[in-house]
Amino acid sequence: MTGEKTNLAVGASEPTAFLLLGVFKLREKKGMDLAIKCKGITKFFYETNSGGKSKGGFLPWSGRNSKLTAVDSLNLEVNRGEIFGIVGPNGSGKSTLVRLISTLLLPDRGQIEVFGLDVVKQKSQVRKLINRVSVDAAFFKKLSCWENLSYAARLYGVPIKEAKRRATEILQRFGFQEGKITQPMENLSRGMQQMVAIARAFFTSPVLLLLDEPTTGLDPKSKREVQEFILRVRESHDSTVLLTTHDMDEAEKICDRVAIIDRGRIVALDTPKNLKFMVKGESLEDVFMELTGKSWEED
Amino acid sequence: MSPLASELKACYGFVERNFNLVRRYLGWEIVFLVYNIVNALTIGFIGVTQGKEKVLYLVVGAMLWGFLSILFHEVSESVSWERWEGTIEYTFMAPVHRFTHLGGMCIYAIIYGIIRTVVLLLAVALFFNLSLQNANFPAALIILVVSSLSFIGLGLMAAILPLMSPEKGSQATHIFQAVLLLISGVYYEISVLPKWIRPLSAISPATYTLRAMRAALLEGKPLGQMKGTLLVLLVVGLMLIPLGLLVFHLAEIYAKRRGKLKRSG
Numbered sequence: 275m276t277g278e279k280t281n282l283a284v285g286a287s288e289p290t291a292f293l294l295l296g297v298f299k300l301r302e303k304k305g306m307d308l309a310i311k312c313k314g315i316t317k318f319f320y321e322t323n324s325g326g327k328s329k330g331g332f333l334p335w336s337g338r339n340s341k342l343t344a345v346d347s348l349n350l351e352v353n354r355g356e357i358f359g360i361v362g363p364n365g366s367g368k369s370t371l372v373r374l375i376s377t378l379l380l381p382d383r384g385q386i387e388v389f390g391l392d393v394v395k396q397k398s399q400v401r402k403l404i405n406r407v408s409v410d411a412a413f414f415k416k417l418s419c420w421e422n423l424s425y426a427a428r429l430y431g432v433p434i435k436e437a438k439r440r441a442t443e444i445l446q447r448f449g450f451q452e453g454k455i456t457q458p459m460e461n462l463s464r465g466m467q468q469m470v471a472i473a474r475a476f477f478t479s480p481v482l483l484l485l486d487e488p489t490t491g492l493d494p495k496s497k498r499e500v501q502e503f504i505l506r507v508r509e510s511h512d513s514t515v516l517l518t519t520h521d522m523d524e525a526e527k528i529c530d531r532v533a534i535i536d537r538g539r540i541v542a543l544d545t546p547k548n549l550k551f552m553v554k555g556e557s558l559e560d561v562f563m564e565l566t567g568k569s570w571e572e573d
Numbered sequence: 574m575s576p577l578a579s580e581l582k583a584c585y586g587f588v589e590r591n592f593n594l595v596r597r598y599l600g601w602e603i604v605f606l607v608y609n610i611v612n613a614l615t616i617g618f619i620g621v622t623q624g625k626e627k628v629l630y631l632v633v634g635a636m637l638w639g640f641l642s643i644l645f646h647e648v649s650e651s652v653s654w655e656r657w658e659g660t661i662e663y664t665f666m667a668p669v670h671r672f673t674h675l676g677g678m679c680i681y682a683i684i685y686g687i688i689r690t691v692v693l694l695l696a697v698a699l700f701f702n703l704s705l706q707n708a709n710f711p712a713a714l715i716i717l718v719v720s721s722l723s724f725i726g727l728g729l730m731a732a733i734l735p736l737m738s739p740e741k742g743s744q745a746t747h748i749f750q751a752v753l754l755l756i757s758g759v760y761y762e763i764s765v766l767p768k769w770i771r772p773l774s775a776i777s778p779a780t781y782t783l784r785a786m787r788a789a790l791l792e793g794k795p796l797g798q799m800k801g802t803l804l805v806l807l808v809v810g811l812m813l814i815p816l817g818l819l820v821f822h823l824a825e826i827y828a829k830r831r832g833k834l835k836r837s838g
Contacts, residue, residue, distance in 0.1 A: 401668035416597035429667035430587025
């Protein structure tokens with residue numbers, strides 16, 4: 275797998291490169307080739323029903339909680355170098371799973387490992403290996419594109435000059451006009467903001483890239499460019515991509531394997547081709563309908 | 574790059590980011606500054622009818638409260654602000670120690686607070702003939718530094734409230750700040766407060782800061798004569814900062830358990 279590909283550790287900052295070296299050596303020793311391993315992951319949320327006539331409901335800072343299972347005893351293994359898709363309707367637990375892997379949530383049950391590192395106990399080391407693009411481009415809207423990128427560079431230990439070179443290179447591939455880099459983020463279109471978010475994630479050279487609906491809200495052309503870029507990254511770098519989407523075509527087009535998730539549980543996992551073959555369907559939507567008994571739009 | 578150098582650069586990143594935000598929100602910065610200046614002047618003019626000393630008493634209160642409330646506000650609002658911008662998850666998943674993150678916020682708050690206070694002082698000096706010939710400025714500076722510790726510690730503890738409850742936490746932070754203003758003797762002696770509220774004044778670090786600062790600026794008292802007050806401030810500050818960091822750490826764990834980090838959480 276590593277063959278002719280460039281290990282992203284080469285482009286990573288020194289502490290990250292050392293960490294990666296250690297992680298890869300450990301993995302070789304153990305014979306592991308897993309980027310992500312989720313074992314029995316469960317995550318509950320408690321939603322406040324404020325304004326109800328529950329105990330203390332009249333007070334502004336109170337309300338009754340109801341329990342919601344976002345991820346339910348989920349087991350998952352993602353191989354190194356894979357583009358792994360998680361598809362499911364809104365509220366199926368895709369983003370919660372990404373947040374759990376990216377150390378932003380703590381699981382209530384189970385264990386997650388990223389390259390053999392526990393995301394709860396070894397979160398600092400895990401954070402050096404990953405980056406995430408979320409559905410809503412998370413930026414300081416008044417700051418310029420470059421000010422946001424330089425902030426990211428400082429956090430990830432990427433030298434400013436190097437960050438500028440890498441970011442410019444990535445943005446140019448998307449056809450991003452150079453002059454826009456000094457514009458406040460709020461002046462950029464949603465698609466452009468998402469391109470900057472992707473550039474921001476890529477220039478930190480993550481070994482595991484978590485893409486949480488990265489193409490939502492993009493026009494067809496930008497969407498295609500992002501998808502091609504993800505494929506190019508995999509071709510040229512030794513990186514693993516976990517992609518969540520509710521766009522079945524996208525998953526089919528770029529993912530090596532796909533897990534279909536519904537109500538926090540994986541209902542099927544295989545290559546897109548095998549999944550369709552399994553239910554004798556023509557699309558992943560058919561697979562979802564066959565396995566869950568629901569239409570894609572229901573949820 | 575060594576891990577320490579990497580953390581220092583990240584710390585600088587927070588300071589730089591915040592000053593970039595100040596630049597981008599310059600219009601609002603000017604509005605807040607003008608409001609602060611006018612507020613201090615209005616309070617100062619109330620004292621004009623009661624003698625020069627009273628003017629200085631009130632102006633010192635206004636300026637010191639301005640500085641301390643900037644410290645408290647900037648640190649305590651660090652979570653709310655990022656949540657509002659939608660960047661909180663990005664910052665929290667960055668490979669940066671939380672101490673570095675909060676340290677950067679505190680350094681920014683101190684520098685920003687000093688700049689705002691100096692501008693306020695210059696503006697106030699244009700309107701009032703402040704007689705500061707007896708003032709002990711080195712002592713005042715030391716008091717300012719020591720009392721900053723307490724307010725940073727309080728700010729860290731207040732910053733957890735929005736982590737625990739996104740909107741209501743932020744509301745509670747403002748109430749806390751308002752109560753500090755009421756009980757700490759910013760514009761009056763705490764002896765004028767009702768007896769039942771005075772125990773709260775005794776536990777507010779701002780009470781000791783104001784008392785010591787007025788003694789240094791109005792009476793020119795040497796540090797030696799204020800060592801009791803300074804010691805209280807120092808001990809409280811040295812206790813509050815690690816306590817604030819610990820509480821923040823626990824609140825972060827709680828927020829990650831309950832899914833409170835995300836914007837709509």
